[in-house]
Amino acid sequence: MKKASKWLTLMLAIVMVASIGFAGCGGGSSAGDEPAKETPSDTPQEQVKPAVEQYLKLNARTEPPSLDPGTATDATSFTILRVIMEGLVRLDDNSQVTPGSGMAENWDISEDGLTYTFHLKNDVKWSNGDPVTAQDFEFAWKRVLDPETAADYAYQMYYLKNGEAYNSGEATADDVGVKALDDKTLEVTLEAQTPYFLQLTAFGSYYPVNKKVVEASADWAADAATYVGNGPFKLTAWAHDSEVVVEKNENYWNKDAVKLDKISWAMVNDDNTSYQLYLNNDLHVDAAPHELTYELIQKGEAVSTPILGNYYYTFNTEKEPFTNKYIRQAFAAAIDREAVVNQVLKGGQIPAYGFVPPGSSPDMGVDLRAELGDLVPATSEAKALLEKGMAELGITELPTITLSYNTSEGHKKIAEAIQQMWKQNLGVDVELFNQEWKVYLETMGTGDYQMGRMGWLGDYIDPMTFLDMFVTGGGNNYPRYANAEYDGYISQAKATGDQAVRLDAMLKAEKLLLDDMAIAPIYYYTSVYLQHDNVKGVVRHGDGATDYTWTYIE
Amino acid sequence: MLRFISERLIMLIVTLWVVVTLTFLLMHAIPGDPFSKEGKMPAVIKENLIKHYGLDRPLPVQYVSYLGNMLHGDLGPSFSSKTQTVNDIIKSHVPVSARLGLQALFISLTFGLSLGIIASLKHNTAVDYTAMVLAVLGVSIPNIVLAPLLIKFFAAELHWFPIAMWGTFAHTVLPSIALGMHAMAVIARLMRSNMLEVLGQDYIRTAKSKGLNSFQVVWRHTIRNAIMPVITILGPLSAALLTGTFVIELIFAIPGLGKYFVQSVTNRDYPVILGTTIFYSAVLISMNFFVDIAYGLIDPRIKVGLKEE
Numbered sequence: 001m002k003k004a005s006k007w008l009t010l011m012l013a014i015v016m017v018a019s020i021g022f023a024g025c026g027g028g029s030s031a032g033d034e035p036a037k038e039t040p041s042d043t044p045q046e047q048v049k050p051a052v053e054q055y056l057k058l059n060a061r062t063e064p065p066s067l068d069p070g071t072a073t074d075a076t077s078f079t080i081l082r083v084i085m086e087g088l089v090r091l092d093d094n095s096q097v098t099p100g101s102g103m104a105e106n107w108d109i110s111e112d113g114l115t116y117t118f119h120l121k122n123d124v125k126w127s128n129g130d131p132v133t134a135q136d137f138e139f140a141w142k143r144v145l146d147p148e149t150a151a152d153y154a155y156q157m158y159y160l161k162n163g164e165a166y167n168s169g170e171a172t173a174d175d176v177g178v179k180a181l182d183d184k185t186l187e188v189t190l191e192a193q194t195p196y197f198l199q200l201t202a203f204g205s206y207y208p209v210n211k212k213v214v215e216a217s218a219d220w221a222a223d224a225a226t227y228v229g230n231g232p233f234k235l236t237a238w239a240h241d242s243e244v245v246v247e248k249n250e251n252y253w254n255k256d257a258v259k260l261d262k263i264s265w266a267m268v269n270d271d272n273t274s275y276q277l278y279l280n281n282d283l284h285v286d287a288a289p290h291e292l293t294y295e296l297i298q299k300g301e302a303v304s305t306p307i308l309g310n311y312y313y314t315f316n317t318e319k320e321p322f323t324n325k326y327i328r329q330a331f332a333a334a335i336d337r338e339a340v341v342n343q344v345l346k347g348g349q350i351p352a353y354g355f356v357p358p359g360s361s362p363d364m365g366v367d368l369r370a371e372l373g374d375l376v377p378a379t380s381e382a383k384a385l386l387e388k389g390m391a392e393l394g395i396t397e398l399p400t401i402t403l404s405y406n407t408s409e410g411h412k413k414i415a416e417a418i419q420q421m422w423k424q425n426l427g428v429d430v431e432l433f434n435q436e437w438k439v440y441l442e443t444m445g446t447g448d449y450q451m452g453r454m455g456w457l458g459d460y461i462d463p464m465t466f467l468d469m470f471v472t473g474g475g476n477n478y479p480r481y482a483n484a485e486y487d488g489y490i491s492q493a494k495a496t497g498d499q500a501v502r503l504d505a506m507l508k509a510e511k512l513l514l515d516d517m518a519i520a521p522i523y524y525y526t527s528v529y530l531q532h533d534n535v536k537g538v539v540r541h542g543d544g545a546t547d548y549t550w551t552y553i554e
Numbered sequence: 555m556l557r558f559i560s561e562r563l564i565m566l567i568v569t570l571w572v573v574v575t576l577t578f579l580l581m582h583a584i585p586g587d588p589f590s591k592e593g594k595m596p597a598v599i600k601e602n603l604i605k606h607y608g609l610d611r612p613l614p615v616q617y618v619s620y621l622g623n624m625l626h627g628d629l630g631p632s633f634s635s636k637t638q639t640v641n642d643i644i645k646s647h648v649p650v651s652a653r654l655g656l657q658a659l660f661i662s663l664t665f666g667l668s669l670g671i672i673a674s675l676k677h678n679t680a681v682d683y684t685a686m687v688l689a690v691l692g693v694s695i696p697n698i699v700l701a702p703l704l705i706k707f708f709a710a711e712l713h714w715f716p717i718a719m720w721g722t723f724a725h726t727v728l729p730s731i732a733l734g735m736h737a738m739a740v741i742a743r744l745m746r747s748n749m750l751e752v753l754g755q756d757y758i759r760t761a762k763s764k765g766l767n768s769f770q771v772v773w774r775h776t777i778r779n780a781i782m783p784v785i786t787i788l789g790p791l792s793a794a795l796l797t798g799t800f801v802i803e804l805i806f807a808i809p810g811l812g813k814y815f816v817q818s819v820t821n822r823d824y825p826v827i828l829g830t831t832i833f834y835s836a837v838l839i840s841m842n843f844f845v846d847i848a849y850g851l852i853d854p855r856i857k858v859g860l861k862e863e
Contacts, residue, residue: 066636150606168598222637241809268807438586475594
């Protein structure tokens with residue numbers, strides 16, 4: 001008995017000592033490691049200081065999946081990449097391409113629009129001091145297309161001659177239309193005319209990589225210590241799931257335009273927590289918390305900005321009753337989009353009466369959306385359209401109709417609201433069905449649905465990224481839409497570099513798509529952000545991309 | 555004792571093998587593929603990815619190759635985090651989760667046991683009721699509510715602690731409390747009811763009538779008998795606390811392992827699903843093993859490993 005009680009005492013003692021020692025260790029080491037880390041109570045004093053610390057605190061929300069431009073595919077990674085790497089051009093604050101804005105000083109374009117010759121700047125260097133060469137670009141682009149790399153975004157490079165062929169193993173690397181003529185001259189040959197190709201060269205997949213560094217170590221991009229970039233900032237710390245830190249790159253060609261000394265990205269994914277951090281000045285810029293979005297926009301504290309993306313319901317044009325165009329029109333017309341946006345979503349979204357979002361054609365002179373206007377029939381016509389469609393199909397009663405969506409509280413709310421609208425405006429009872437995301441994608445891909453939710457974010461800034469998905473047999477053609485006339489407009493637009501011809505063909509294509517109502521647009525995405533007043537010079541592009549190159553703190 | 559340990563080790567390996575095999579089969583049985591996204595990728599690119607990760611091989615081949623790599627300590631790549639392997643993920647996130655878990659465990663044990671013991675000794679008094687109201691609150695307020703409240707008051711309003719993120723000891727305080735609260739309440743309730751039961755036993759009355767002082771009675775005769783059920787739940791409890799929890803890590807932005815348990819399934823990130831499951835099973839089995847040993851140390855009537863008396 002005595003012996004056992006000693007054991008118990010001993011055990012408790014060990015637990016106590018261990019915990020105290022543990023806690024002590026933590027406090028001690030952290031004090032040593034991060035003397036500069038300020039406690040929240042110090043923050044107000046920091047602000048009083050006369051010289052403002054040029055240290056921008058941002059929130060990436062999640063761990064960036066990849067900071068290797070070759071394998072990055074997501075907005076989180078690209079936002080960080082945008083300041084630690086630089087392509088041939090860097091889009092300016094109006095999302096325009098200007099010569100000399102990036103690694104290329106200028107370029108020549110051949111008569112047929114297929115060959116681009118880029119002349120690199122002489123003084124451009126990597127963060128380790130190596131010169132940035134045309135060979136680096138050639139190497140980087142071919143690396144994205146190399147089947148061995150297995151890059152998700154290889155298709156962003158299919159514009160290059162033989163790009164797709166090389167990626168699918170039908171051509172060799174030498175056949176690809178990118179070639180360094182000398183250290184500073186890069187010749188690019190395209191598969192077909194691509195009027196937005198210069199825009200593309202500003203995109204993350206087209207960034208160069210340091211050939212020497214990558215060849216020396218395949219894991220170069222996994223660690224701040226081995227990372228070499230050519231952007232305005234250099235990666236100095238990357239603690240996985242915790243923080244990414246970049247500091248001003250003294251080797252950057254345009255370093256005088258860079259005012260920030262340091263940017264950090266925390267990875268706080270909880271809305272409430274990140275909002276508290278923002279209020280406490282621990283974050284300078286952040287996405288507005290969902291629950292408070294409406295309130296914050298009303299108070300003028302949050303700003304809503306459109307991004308190139310839309311949320312829509314797709315009709316399976318191969319399944320009854322949506323084989324009939326009037327029935328599709330009826331279901332699309334019966335949705336009260338204002339109500340969905342203002343009463344259900346309350347996040348500053350824009351009701352969509354067409355497919356291509358506003359702001360998709362900055363370099364075409366006119367905005368496609370503004371040209372087209374609203375293409376969805378009025379709600380008052382819905383009932384008549386339904387009757388017309390049913391008469392055409394020769395039915396007096398609709399079969400059971402199911403709307404599918406992937407499991408999420410947000411999608412459910414929208415679906416329930418629209419279910420109510422169909423009931424009210426069409427007198428139709430629609431059943432709701434939801435599936436876990438990956439299972440849902442499979443269901444949608446195999447066409448095992450009647451109506452389903454989908455969304456699309458533009459891959460590049462041009463209406464084509466929204467329109468070419470509906471060509472017959474297209475990979476993202478969820479409605480299984482097949483219309484030879486539509487396919488004709490798309491190939492017509494793709495075959496020319498003449499913006500007027502392209503615009504005309506794309507206008508016709510969207511009109512036809514909405515007349516056939518293969519999909520029912522619901523709203524255009526917006527991004528709602530919070531930004532402290534003393535943060536200036538943040539550039540937000542039309543596609544939702546943010547560039548902090550010229551940002552400073554007042 | 556030695557035989558007991560070696561037997562348990564063999565059991566551990568067999569159990570792990572069963573877990574790996576079942577997880578492997580189940581995760582390949584659920585529909586959905588690791589590379590699908592809202593925008594479908596061209597077939598060529600998907601083929602390249604499938605080849606890159608060796609998913610084009612027949613399942614039995616993948617299974618054998620996975621087991622082979624696992625024996626060499628290689629848990630494979632992560633599909634969704636291109637720059638981290640599963641080994642990297644476990645190596646960099648386990649220390650964080652483990653530290654948080656240990657602190658939470660310490661809080662829950664210290665306060666849970668104290669509250670339970672005091673409440674039972676002051677049975678049916680205001681002290682007892684207060685302790686039990688605390689315990690009921692601890693059991694019934696979910697983390698997802700408690701954590702934001704802690705942030706709101708102790709960080710945002712009072713500025714005693716940082717709001718979130720990881721770095722200094724101060725960063726660990728609120729999440730440790732939030733994580734340990736539920737376990738504390740469970741331990742307090744369990745300890746109190748066991749204490750009350752033991753206190754009603756004849757041998758306690760005998761001890762008291764023999765004239766033992768009350769400290770001796772409580773410390774030697776009551777607590778040691780009453781603590782056994784708490785020791786029993788400590789196995790699974792500490793395994794759960796030490797391997798990370800999704801909600802606490804999300805709310806406090808802590809780089810722990812917890813989110814990988816959840817996200818790997820959502821992403822169909824097969825190697826991460828397997829890696830985290832194996833890790834969790836190994837911790838759970840080890841904890842239960844320690845609990846078995848602890849039985850013998852605390853209660854001499856239990857002879858671990860000796861089947862015949």
